[in-house]
Amino acid sequence: MMALNIKKGSSSHAAYDLRDPNANVEERHTLAVIVENEPGVLARVIGLFSGRGYNIDSLTVAETDHEGHLSRITIVTSGTPEVIEQIKAQLGRIVTVHDVHDLTSEGPxxxxxxxxxxxxxxxxxxxxxxxxxxxxxxxxxxxxxxxxxxxxxxxxxxxxxxxxxxxxxxxxxxxxxxxxxxxxxx
Missing domain, CATH: 3.30.70.1150 (ACT-like. Chain A, domain 2)
Known part of the structure; x- marks a missing residue:
């Protein structure tokens, strides 16, 4: 990580306001995750977020296919584009996850x-x-x-x-x- 070269007394702003203007901005994304409807799946998905320090702004879960035993988890989260891509990739690696859609980037x-x-x-x-x-x-x-x-x-x-x-x-x-x-x- 690069150190900030700030002279003492050169800014009246708090340190957290001194962000790199070229850094990626956090974006809000809505993810639709199709999973097997079985015990422990939601805990694994949520564990992925909590274990890596990602925040969930909204979470809804419901069974969508009773015959196929599938549920849909809709997650609203925020992060830089790289973090969102990492979340989608890690969700896709969970065995019980069938599909991950980023509704924000896939279109309206x-x-x-x-x-x-x-x-x-x-x-x-x-x-x-x-x-x-x-x-x-x-x-x-x-x-x-x-x-x-x-x-x-x-x-x-x-x-x-x-x-x-x-x-x-x-x-x-x-x-x-x-x-x-x-x-x-x-």
Whole structure:
């Protein structure tokens, strides 16, 4: 690793802001991994990430072929292009992995996430929460005199924006499914 030649007192910025401008930038990638549906497969896939210090931003798993005993693991992760390539290669080496698709680099894809948001409040806050929910096309799935539970589906950024707007109105709890994604077209 190359040492930084910085003269003492030459910068008022923190050291972590002194990145090489020519270095690769971290990218967010959505990976679809087709695996055998058997005990321990998910642990092996997740172990690959934790053992190498890679972060998982979102993870969803479901059986997609009952007859063929196959499941689909959708993983959203971030890293430099080299790290993403290394993750895909290492996933492909796991015996129970049948296929690895990088939906981000293979072309357009559709990503959706489901979220449940509990908003607690009274008076004008309740009215405002309902107004915002209508704008976001969120459904009220539970209502009491003191709270609402909203259900919303969309891109992760949409759910983030909804949560940000509901926070000052009394967002008290949330549950999110993680990203489900498919490639577009044929």
């Amino acid at each position: 894809s559709v990503e959706r996430e489901l979220g449940l948001f509990k908003v607690t409040g009274a008076g004008d806050q309740r009215v405002e929460a309902l107004r915002i929910a209508e704008i976001f096309r969120a459904n009220v799935v539970d209502s009491t005199l003191k709270s609402f539970v909203f259900e919303i589906t969309g891109a992760p950024e949409k759910l983030d924006a909804f949560a940000d707007l509901m926070r000052p109105l009394g967002l008290s709890d949330q549950a999110r499914t993680g990203v489900a994604a498919l490639a577009r077209g044929v």
